[in-house]
Amino acid sequence: xxxxxxxxxxxxxxxxxxxxxxxxxxxSDQSYGLFWYKQPSSGEMIFLxxxxxxxxxxxxxxxxxxxxxxxxxxxxxVISASQLGxxxxxxxxxxxxxxxxxxxxxxxxxxxxxxxx
Amino acid sequence: GAGVSQSPSNKVTExxxxxxxxxxxxxxxxxxYWYRQSLGQGLEFLIYFQGNSAPDKSGLPSDRFSxxxxxxxxxxxxxxxxxxxxxxVYLCASSLGRYIETQxxxxxxxxxxx
Numbered sequence: 001x002x003x004x005x006x007x008x009x010x011x012x013x014x015x016x017x018x019x020x021x022x023x024x025x026x027x028s029d030q031s032y033g034l035f036w037y038k039q040p041s042s043g044e045m046i047f048l049x050x051x052x053x054x055x056x057x058x059x060x061x062x063x064x065x066x067x068x069x070x071x072x073x074x075x076x077x078v079i080s081a082s083q084l085g086x087x088x089x090x091x092x093x094x095x096x097x098x099x100x101x102x103x104x105x106x107x108x109x110x111x112x113x114x115x116x117x
Numbered sequence: 118g119a120g121v122s123q124s125p126s127n128k129v130t131e132x133x134x135x136x137x138x139x140x141x142x143x144x145x146x147x148x149x150y151w152y153r154q155s156l157g158q159g160l161e162f163l164i165y166f167q168g169n170s171a172p173d174k175s176g177l178p179s180d181r182f183s184x185x186x187x188x189x190x191x192x193x194x195x196x197x198x199x200x201x202x203x204x205x206v207y208l209c210a211s212s213l214g215r216y217i218e219t220q221x222x223x224x225x226x227x228x229x230x231x
Contacts, residue, residue: 033218043206045222052218091160095218100165100173102148103212105220107160 002027004092004108012114013082020067021077021111023092029053032096034075035105036066039089048090051075079113087115119143121223123209129229130199138194138226142211149192150212150220151184155205163207166192167214199230 003026013019025034036048051059051066059066067076075094079086089112093105122141130136142149151163163176166186177184181200186192196203206227210220 035219037222042224043227044224045208045210047219047221050218093160101162101176102150102165102167103218103220104150104162104165104176105152105160106162109159 002029002032002094002096002106004094004106006092006108006111008111009109010112010114012116013079013086015084015115015117016081018078018080019082019113021079021090021092021113023075023077023108025073025075025092025094027094027096029096032094033103034066034068035093035095036064036075036077037091037093038086039091039110041088045091049077082115084115084117087113089113121209121211121221123207123223123226125226126224127227127229129231131231132201133198135195135197136199136228138196138207138228140192140194140209140211140223142190142192142209143221144190145213146211146221147189147214148212148220149186150210151192151194152208152210153178153205154208154225158205160208163194196228199228201230204228204230 032053034051038046049061063080065078089110092108095103149166181197184194206225208225210222212220
């Protein structure tokens, strides 16, 4: 079984500052993938960034980077230079080895980020 | 190109009625997933299709739930005899294939059972 834990239900950040959203995971799979999704108030889940368990370098996508610490089983999302439009729910998710459920994702409980002007 | 689309965007129904939710994946995506997002349970996986086939239906919450996919494209999720606990947002996602990582989500269908 896989488990994702996001310990920050809500966070505030000042516009233009960087913010780190925490994510820890638990799995017995040797091969897995970690994702971050953004869900604005409109409800759509927007893919932000992906990290494979065998990737040696931390993933980056524009202002998003994933701080992957395999030994600690953490995959924190770092958003640099926060913008007002970054205010949303953020979900960490993982997939294990593909099986009859395909690449089903297991999600954490989410972190609500609020960017202050 | 067009993303994943879902219809209806909102559905209000009375307890005991049947509802049908539709998902149109991104063109060419062979893998399709249904998830449910509710206040009490968070985001939970329901079912996966590779092509028209769903290898494992054990994620469906009860036998009132069924899903099908035809022509390797559109999928429908049917809930029979709806109950108030079925109220949730039903999200559909698609990916290029079983071994292609990223799932792209639709806007969801908000279901309210009165």
